[in-house]
Structure formats: C-alpha cells, structure tokens
Amino acid sequence: MVDDSRLAVRAARGDGRAFEKIVERYDRTIYNLAYRMVRNEDDAEDITQAVFIKVFRKLDTFDPDRKLFSWLYRIAVNECLNHLKRRKHEVVADHDYAVARQCPWDDVARGERSELLEGALMELKPEYRVVIVLKYFLEFSYREISDIAGIPEKTVKSRLFTARQQMRDALMGLGYRR
Amino acid sequence: MIERHYIELINGEIDGVNTPEQSSELGRYLETHPEAERYYDELREIGRTFEEIEELDPPSGLRRAILASTSRRARRPQRESYLARIRETLMPQARPRYAFAFVAGALVGFCVFAVSSLVMLRGTIAQPDGLYGTLTAGPGATEILSSECIPFDLPHLYGGACIEHSKDAVQANLDLATDEEIHIIFEYDDQIRFEGLRALDESEHTVRIERNRAELIHRGECGYVLVFSDASDTGSPLHVSITADDALLFERSIVPSGE
Numbered sequence: 120m121v122d123d124s125r126l127a128v129r130a131a132r133g134d135g136r137a138f139e140k141i142v143e144r145y146d147r148t149i150y151n152l153a154y155r156m157v158r159n160e161d162d163a164e165d166i167t168q169a170v171f172i173k174v175f176r177k178l179d180t181f182d183p184d185r186k187l188f189s190w191l192y193r194i195a196v197n198e199c200l201n202h203l204k205r206r207k208h209e210v211v212a213d214h215d216y217a218v219a220r221q222c223p224w225d226d227v228a229r230g231e232r233s234e235l236l237e238g239a240l241m242e243l244k245p246e247y248r249v250v251i252v253l254k255y256f257l258e259f260s261y262r263e264i265s266d267i268a269g270i271p272e273k274t275v276k277s278r279l280f281t282a283r284q285q286m287r288d289a290l291m292g293l294g295y296r297r
Numbered sequence: 298m299i300e301r302h303y304i305e306l307i308n309g310e311i312d313g314v315n316t317p318e319q320s321s322e323l324g325r326y327l328e329t330h331p332e333a334e335r336y337y338d339e340l341r342e343i344g345r346t347f348e349e350i351e352e353l354d355p356p357s358g359l360r361r362a363i364l365a366s367t368s369r370r371a372r373r374p375q376r377e378s379y380l381a382r383i384r385e386t387l388m389p390q391a392r393p394r395y396a397f398a399f400v401a402g403a404l405v406g407f408c409v410f411a412v413s414s415l416v417m418l419r420g421t422i423a424q425p426d427g428l429y430g431t432l433t434a435g436p437g438a439t440e441i442l443s444s445e446c447i448p449f450d451l452p453h454l455y456g457g458a459c460i461e462h463s464k465d466a467v468q469a470n471l472d473l474a475t476d477e478e479i480h481i482i483f484e485y486d487d488q489i490r491f492e493g494l495r496a497l498d499e500s501e502h503t504v505r506i507e508r509n510r511a512e513l514i515h516r517g518e519c520g521y522v523l524v525f526s527d528a529s530d531t532g533s534p535l536h537v538s539i540t541a542d543d544a545l546l547f548e549r550s551i552v553p554s555g556e
Contacts, residue, residue, distance in 0.1 A: 138367065164356055255344065290343075
C-alpha cells in the first residue's frame with residue numbers, strides 16, 4: 120500500500136486520484152470521530168465534509184515528514200471543537216432512560232450499556248471528550264494523542280485520568296453499580 | 298480513600314503503560330484494598346464497554362459529496378513543467394553568483410549559433426518545414442498512431458503509464474510511487490529496439506536490457522521516459538508487466554490502434 124505522505128504530496132500537486140484515495144482511507148474514521156464528539160449524525164457528516172475541504176485546501180502546507188493521519192485528525196479535532204463552540208448548546212445526555220435503576224452493570228443489555236456510556240461521554244467537557252475518543256475509539260498512544268490534540272503528553276495523561284473518573288462518577292450517579 | 302500514587306498506577310495499568318514492577322506493585326495493593334480493586338474494575342469496565350460500541354457507517358453519499366465539493370474547488374496542478382524539470386536536471390546546483398556568467402555565456406553562444414545557422418541554412422530558412430526536429434517537424438515525423446494511459450492503483454504501486462506509438466517510435470511515460478521494489482518489464486518483437494531511459498527525479502532504479510526485453514527495477518517515487526525505436530512503420534505491440542516480490546501485479550499488451 121502506498122504510504123500516506125506520498126499520496127498527500129501527489130494530491131498537493133493536483134493528482135485528484137491521490138486525494139480520492141486519502142478520502143477513501145479516512146472518511147470512515149473521521150466520520151466516527153466526529154460522531155463521537157458531537158453525537159449527531161447530520162453534524163458529523165457536515166464536520167467530515169468540512170475537514171476534507173480544509174485538508175484539500177491546506178495540502179500545500181502538509182509536511183511530508185509528519186504523519187498524514189496525525190495532521191488529518193488534528194484538523195478533525197479542531198473542527199469538532201469549533202463546531203461545539205459555535206453551537207454552545209451541546210447535546211445533553213438524556214438521563215431519563217436510566218433514572219435510579221439500581222442494577223449491576225453486567226445485567227444491563229449491551230446496547231443500553233453503550234447508550235449510557237455515550238451519554239456519559241457527552242457530559243464531559245469537549246477537551247476531555249477528545250482524549251477519550253482518541254484513546255478508546257482510535258486507540259492512539261499518549262504521544263499520538265499529544266500530537267493530534269496539540270497538548271503535552273502529561274496533560275493527555277491527566278485529562279484521561281480525570282475524564283475516566285468523571286465518566287465513572289456519571290454512570291454511578293445514574294444508579295449503576297458493579 | 299485510594300492514595301494518589303495508586304490511582305495513577307490504576308490508570309497506567311488500564312492504559313497499558315505500567316512497567317512490570319508497577320503492575321506487580323499495583324497487584325499487591327489491590328489484593329489488600331477491596332475499595333481500590335472495585336475502583337479499578339469499574340474503570341476497566343468503561344474501557345470494555347467502549348470496545349462494545351460499534352463503528353458507524355458513514356452516510357452513503359458522503360464520499361461523493363466530499364469529492365464533488367473539492368473538485369469544484371479544483372487545485373491548480375503544481376506539477377513542475379517539463380521545462381522546469383529539465384532545468385532542474387541540468388542545473389541542480391545552480392547558484393545566483395554563477396547566473397551572470399551563465400547568462401553572458403548563453404548570449405554569446407546564441408549569437409554565434411544564430412550567425413552560423415544563417416550562413417549554413419540559407420537555403421532552408423524559406424522552408425520552415427524542413428527544420429526537422431527543431432522548430433517544425435517533418436511531415437509524419439511525430440504523428441501519434443495511438444496513445445494509451447493506464448492508471449495504477451495496486452497494492453504496492455500507485456501512479457500510471459502512458460504509452461504512445463508513433464510511426465517510428467514508442468514512448469512510455471511512467472509515473473511511479475511505491476514502497477516496495479517493483480519490476481516493470483517491457484517485452485516486444487524484433488521490430489522494436491530499446492533506445493534509452495531517462496529518470497525525471499532522483500530515484501533508486503536499475504535497467505536491464507536484453508533482446509526483446511527491457512526491465513526497469515524501481516523503488517520510491519519517480520517519473521521515467523523510455524524510448525523505443527520501431528521499424529515496423531505501422532506500430533508494434535508492447536507487452537507491459539509489473540511484478541513485486543515475484544508476484545505479478547499487472548499485465549497488458551498495448552497494441553497501436555491508429556493508422
């Protein structure tokens with residue numbers, strides 16, 4: 120498989136097929152990243168499109184010594200954060216479906232567990248949500264998250280700790296226990 | 298109350314960044330601290346639940362919409378012109394301080410050439426068509442019989458090849474980007490003879506020429522021009538195959554279609 124940097128260089132030279140290849144490789148991941156950040160399919164679609172248009176415009180500035188995916192995800196993360204800032208009224212987790220349900224986590228149906236977790240994720244501040252999404256959905260290391268989010272590794276680590284703790288507290292607050 | 302140090306070890310364990318010593322230390326601590334063990338299990342459970350969440354399929358029209366909106370903003374191709382490439386090849390180390398000397402030399406050379414040409418070509422200046430290969434081609438000399446471009450989007454290769462047949466020559470323009478060593482093999486009949494190859498960029502490549510066969514071994518990203526002479530006058534077929542690691546990636550016979 121031809122590496123990403125080569126494709127980016129060729130796309131920057133005006134090779135439409137190379138850009139198409141980049142879109143093919145990353146549209147799914149970027150869409151999922153955006154969805155996890157905003158939890159709205161239409162917004163995720165708009166964000167994904169905006170990300171690739173930005174990538175297309177900025178290809179000239181891409182440094183081939185960098186990893187394309189880091190650069191791409193950084194643009195995507197910034198686009199998501201800007202989107203959330205613009206919207207202000209973030210999607211608020213719907214607590215009603217789990218009111219005071221004192222039952223063990225393992226007994227909750229898989230689909231419902233995922234729903235609950237996604238709800239708890241939306242309660243996090245966007246800068247904490249980003250590190251969780253990059254860690255759990257995209258399985259990046261501290262260093263890669265640091266590169267993508269543009270924050271020191273130490274901050275990545277501490278934000279992950281805090282975010283996990285807050286999610287646990289939110290789920291426990293909804294009445295779930297182990 | 299879990300000590301801060303152990304909270305860090307718990308998080309480190311979940312993220313898989315603890316050393317074996319840290320993992321053992323945490324294990325010993327958890328055995329004697331049920332509250333910490335419960336906390337660890339709860340955090341680990343969150344990670345497990347994330348794994349259960351399925352990836353979403355993007356809307357079916359998303360890719361098309363992206364490509365349509367970017368093609369409307371089409372990039373101006375930035376590929377260097379052929380002349381720029383030649384200039385770069387001829388003067389890779391050109392320095393401004395030599396520019397004056399170069400320009401002066403070129404002007405003197407041009408004047409000498411112009412005067413001598415006027416003297417030598419007095420009889421043909423009135424017939425510009427006779428300036429074969431310089432300003433105007435002779436009748437039929439560059440007539441393209443057929444031209445075929447093949448895009449490559451293979452596991453180890455990206456790029457393309459354009460094969461042009463003219464009456465007395467075949468020109469293959471290759472544009473190759475690959476991470477692995479690939480072999481591009483041209484096979485042809487006795488009418489065709491390999492005349493030369495030019496790499497348009499610096500690249501790792503080797504050429505092997507045998508009777509009825511020219512092989513280019515390439516790695517990296519580079520453009521090439523290969524020229525073959527063709528004695529058939531109607532255009533001879535050229536068989537192109539590409540292999541990587543002895544596996545055949547591509548194979549095609551390019552047959553001139555024009556007359």
